[in-house]
Structure formats: structure tokens, C-alpha cells
Amino acid sequence: xxxxxxxxxxxxxxxxxxxxxxxxxxxxxxxxxxxxxxxxxxxxxxxxxxxxxxxxxxxxxxxxxxxxxxxxxxxxxxxxxxxxxxxxxxxxxxxxxxxxxxxxxxxxxxxxxxxxxxxxxxxxxxxxxxxxxxxxxxxxxxxxxxxxxxxxxxxxxxxxxxxxxxxxxxxxxxxxxxxxxxxxxxxxxxxxxxxxxxxxxxxxxxxxxx
Amino acid sequence: xxxxxxxxxxxxxxxxxxxxxxxxxxxxxxxxxxxxxxxxxxxxxxxxxxxxxxxxxxxxxxxxxxxxxxxxxxxxxxxxxxxxxxxxxxxxxxxxxxxxxxxxxxxxxxxxxxxxxxxxxxxxxxxxxxxxxxxxxxxxxxxxxxxxxxxxxxxxxxxxxxxxxxxxxxxxxxxxxxxxxxxxxxxxxxxxxxxxxxxxxxxxxxxxxx
Numbered sequence: 001x002x003x004x005x006x007x008x009x010x011x012x013x014x015x016x017x018x019x020x021x022x023x024x025x026x027x028x029x030x031x032x033x034x035x036x037x038x039x040x041x042x043x044x045x046x047x048x049x050x051x052x053x054x055x056x057x058x059x060x061x062x063x064x065x066x067x068x069x070x071x072x073x074x075x076x077x078x079x080x081x082x083x084x085x086x087x088x089x090x091x092x093x094x095x096x097x098x099x100x101x102x103x104x105x106x107x108x109x110x111x112x113x114x115x116x117x118x119x120x121x122x123x124x125x126x127x128x129x130x131x132x133x134x135x136x137x138x139x140x141x142x143x144x145x146x147x148x149x150x151x152x153x154x155x156x157x158x159x160x161x162x163x164x165x166x167x168x169x170x171x172x173x174x175x176x177x178x179x180x181x182x183x184x185x186x187x188x189x190x191x192x193x194x195x196x197x198x199x200x201x202x203x204x205x206x207x208x209x210x
Numbered sequence: 211x212x213x214x215x216x217x218x219x220x221x222x223x224x225x226x227x228x229x230x231x232x233x234x235x236x237x238x239x240x241x242x243x244x245x246x247x248x249x250x251x252x253x254x255x256x257x258x259x260x261x262x263x264x265x266x267x268x269x270x271x272x273x274x275x276x277x278x279x280x281x282x283x284x285x286x287x288x289x290x291x292x293x294x295x296x297x298x299x300x301x302x303x304x305x306x307x308x309x310x311x312x313x314x315x316x317x318x319x320x321x322x323x324x325x326x327x328x329x330x331x332x333x334x335x336x337x338x339x340x341x342x343x344x345x346x347x348x349x350x351x352x353x354x355x356x357x358x359x360x361x362x363x364x365x366x367x368x369x370x371x372x373x374x375x376x377x378x379x380x381x382x383x384x385x386x387x388x389x390x391x392x393x394x395x396x397x398x399x400x401x402x403x404x405x406x407x408x409x410x411x412x413x414x415x416x417x418x419x420x
Contacts, residue, residue: 048267057258058390062403072420073410180268193272196406200283210282 004035005201006186008179009110011088011124013041014067014080015195017114019183021076022198024107030205036099036110038092038167039174041182048180052085070195081121091124093158093167094134101154108137127155214245215411216396218389219320221298221334223251224277224288225405227324229393231286232408234317240415246309246320248302248377249384251392258390262295280405291331301334303368303377304344311364318347337365 005027009016027034045051054060064080071078091113099106112133116122122129134151142150157163174184178191185192185201190209192201203210215237219226237244255261264270274290281288301323309316322343326332332339344361352360367373384394388401395402395411400419402411413420 044268048269049261050266050269051259056260056390058254058385058388059258059260059403062388062390062401065401066403066407069410069420073413175268178268178272180266180272191272191275193269193276194406196404197276200279203283210279 002032003188004033006035006037008037008039008174008177008182008184008186010039010041010182011091011113011117012085013182014078014084014118015070016183017118018067018071018074018076018078019185019195019198020111020114022074023183023185026198026202026205029202032205034107036095036107037170037174038088038095038110039179039182040089040092040167040171042087043171044175044180047175050180054085077115077119079119079121081117081123083123086117086123086125088124089167090127090155090158091130093163094130094154096166096170097154097157097163098134098137101157102138102150105137105141108140109133112137131155212242213398214243216245216247218247218249218384218387218392218394218396220249220251220392221301221323221327222295223392224290224294224328225280226393227328228277228281228284228286228288229395229405229408230321230324232284233393233395236408236412236415239412242415244317246305246317247380247384248298248305248320249389249392250299250302250377250381252297253381254385254390257385260390264295287325287329289329289331291327291333293333296327296333296335298334299377300337300365300368301340303373304340304364306376306380307364307367307373308344308347311367312348312351312360315347315351318350319343322347341365 005023007019007023009020023034053063068078068080095106095110098109113124113130116129116133117124124130131151134154135147138147138150177186181193183195185197187201187204190204215233217229217233219230233244263273278288278290305316305320308319323334323340326339326343327334334340341361344364345357348357348360387396391403393405395407397411397414400414
């Protein structure tokens with residue numbers, strides 16, 4: 001079994017959202033799976049001295065245009081949310097809780113959070129929004145009406161020291177791997193940064209290192 | 211006649227070099243020409259607060275790998291030169307002189323300078339290297355042995371106030387257009403940044419705005 005594609009992402013990153021809509025199919029075409037790794041770009045920016053894209057003079061204005069055009073180019077539903085960018089600590093912590101307690105639901109949660117923010121424009125910093133996504137995801141596997149309690153338990157766990165520590169370790173580990181931005185992929189040890197590198201990844205998986 | 215593709219570049223930018231190897235054919239496929247506009251990234255970085263790619267922690271290391279891989283992906287000859295990056299003021303000024311005095315030779319000069327630096331590893335900050343490129347380009351249109359004097363005249367002109375002022379104005383104009391990095395393209399008013407946006411440009415030229 002070949003190694004999964006490591007996919008580092010931040011829920012506030014629109015290019016991560018675009019990649020999240022394409023990476024599962026890309027991986028499947030080559031017999032791979034995706035290892036979703038939430039991280040926090042703010043921590044990486046502190047190391048690299050970078051700033052969030054929207055704050056950079058000239059580049060910020062361009063990026064708003066490019067993100068929307070990139071979505072249209074790829075045929076992916078997208079609307080730039082407001083507020084943007086946002087803090088994604090709780091969404092990322094809930095992701096880690098799901099990956100450990102309900103691993104079969106974690107990918108659906110990730111897509112659900114991304115779409116809540118970048119398609120429906122819901123503010124994913126609000127616990128009520130995260131709870132709604134969790135309930136949607138759990139409804140698929142739990143009896144009718146019983147998703148509320150486990151969703152609340154996942155949210156409650158995000159306030160615990162153990163989960164805080166695990167996210168901190170995950171962020172530190174991503175920086176140690178060189179993850180300075182998102183989306184960031186590692187395929188058999190080879191790093192790829194950006195939604196616009198999916199074609200490189202495809203060729204790498206198809207024909208091997210180039 | 212549709213408008214030319216405005217192509218903003220800096221001779222020290224490897225992604226600009228990669229784009230320069232593909233943009234003429236791309237434009238020609240859609241009945242366009244390329245309007246080559248030399249600029250200086252340092253000035254844009256002062257406005258945007260960015261730094262040269264190689265200096266950015268984590269991202270700099272990644273970029274060296276990505277540039278070489280992007281060249282292989284596109285099938286373009288490339289070797290990261292040393293020193294890199296460099297100051298390209300004189301190469302850019304000579305470009306402006308050619309564009310005004312020998313417009314038919316300017317594109318060949320641009321390709322010649324890029325290849326001297328990114329294929330042959332020659333230091334294009336050295337006047338002797340620029341002179342050799344100029345002689346190569348002029349040999350195609352001048353009688354044998356007569357390229358030296360006009361090449362020297364172009365280089366001499368780069369020290370004149372008029373040319374210094376024209377480059378300064380060109381750089382200011384590029385920043386006023388929003389050019390924060392290179393390569394940067396403007397197609398019928400639509401901006402595209404990066405070698406990795408050539409596919410977007412191709413679709414734009416093929417099917418119109420999207």
C-alpha cells in the first residue's frame with residue numbers, strides 16, 4: 001500500500017478549500033488516500049515573517065480576484081466570506097478530536113467546515129456553526145435525533161488541555177516539516193505548496209519523480 | 211488587432227524566465243503579441259513589504275526545489291545560477307534602450323539575457339556579459355564584425371540620465387498597475403500573477419473572461 005498524501009491545511013485558507021475539493025479524487029485516481037493534517041498558518045507566518053495574504057499591499061487585492069477566478073477555473077463553488085480571514089483554532093481542534101474519536105467522519109467534517117465557510121459564508125469561529133456541521137456529519141451514522149450529544153461532546157473536548165496540546169504539537173510538527181503556507185502536500189517525501197501544484201502532484205503520482 | 215499581452219518581468223526572477231520561454235507561443239496561438247515590460251522587483255517589495263523569495267525562512271528552501279521542478283515539468287532548460295538573486299538595473303536599462311532604438315531586437319535580447327543567467331549561469335550584472343548578449347543579438351542584423359560599436363553604445367546609454375529616468379518611470383508605472391511580483395501579466399485589463407497562471411491566461415484568450 002503506497003503512503004497517503006499528507007495534506008496540510010488551515011480552515012481559513014481559500015486555496016486550501018479549493019484543493020480539498022480536488023485532492024480526494026486525485027489521490028483515488030492513483031490508488032492513494034489523503035492524510036488530512038490541520039495546521040495554523042499564523043504560527044508558520046511567525047517563523048517565516050510572512051503575513052496573511054489579504055493584508056499584503058497590492059498582493060492582497062490581487063489575491064481576492066485570483067481566488068475567485070481559480071475557483072471558476074476549476075469549477076468549484078466559492079464565495080469570499082466575511083469576516084475573512086478568521087481564527088480557526090477551535091475548528092482545527094474539533095478536527096483532531098474527530099480524527100481520534102470518529103476517524104470515519106473526519107473527512108466529511110473537514111469538507112463540511114470548508115463549505116460552511118467558503119460556500120455558505122457561515123462564520124466557523126462560532127461554536128453553533130461548528131456544532132451544526134458536526135450534527136450533519138454525525139447524522140449519517142447515528143440514529144435520528146441522537147447527534148446532538150456527541151457533537152456537544154466533541155466541542156467540549158476542544159476546550160480541554162489534552163486537545164490544545166495536540167494541536168500545538170501538530171502545528172510545531174508541520175513547521176518542522178517545512179510547512180510555511182497552505183495548502184501544502186507531502187507525497188513520498190516530496191513537498192508541494194499551493195492549489196496550483198495539483199498538476200505537479202498528478203504527474204508525480206503517475207510517472208514517478210521528475 | 212487585439213491588444214498585446216503585457217508581460218512584466220525582472221531578469222532575476224526565475225519564474226519570469228520560465229514564463230518568458232512560453233508566453234510568445236501562447237500569445238501567438240491566440241493571435242496576440244507580447245509587450246515585454248522590464249521592472250525591478252525590489253521597488254515593488256518596498257511597497258508591499260515582501261522580501262526576495264530566497265531570503266524567506268522555509269519558503270526560500272522550498273522555492274529552490276519548486277523552481278527546478280517547475281522547469282522540468284514544463285520541459286525548459288534551467289540551472290539555478292550563483293550568485294542569485296542579483297541586481298538587474300543595468301540589464302533592464304539596456305532593455306529599454308533596445309526597445310526604443312532597435313525594437314526588432316528587444317525580444318531576442320530579453321531571451322538572451324534570461325538564458326545567459328538561468329541556463330548558462332553567466333553573471334548578467336557584468337557589463338561584459340550584457341555586451342556579449344547584445345553582440346549576439348545584433349550579429350543577426352548587422353554585417354559581420356560590426357556589432358561591437360552599437361553594443362557598446364547601448365551599454366553606454368544605460369549610464370545616461372534619460373534612461374535612468376525612463377526605468378524609474380517604468381517601475382513606478384508597474385507598481386501603479388498593481389505589479390507586486392513577477393512574472394505579472396495583464397490581458398485586456400485582467401491581471402495574472404505567476405508562471406503558474408499561464409493556463410488561466412490560455413483559457414481567457416480562448417474562451418473570453420471567466
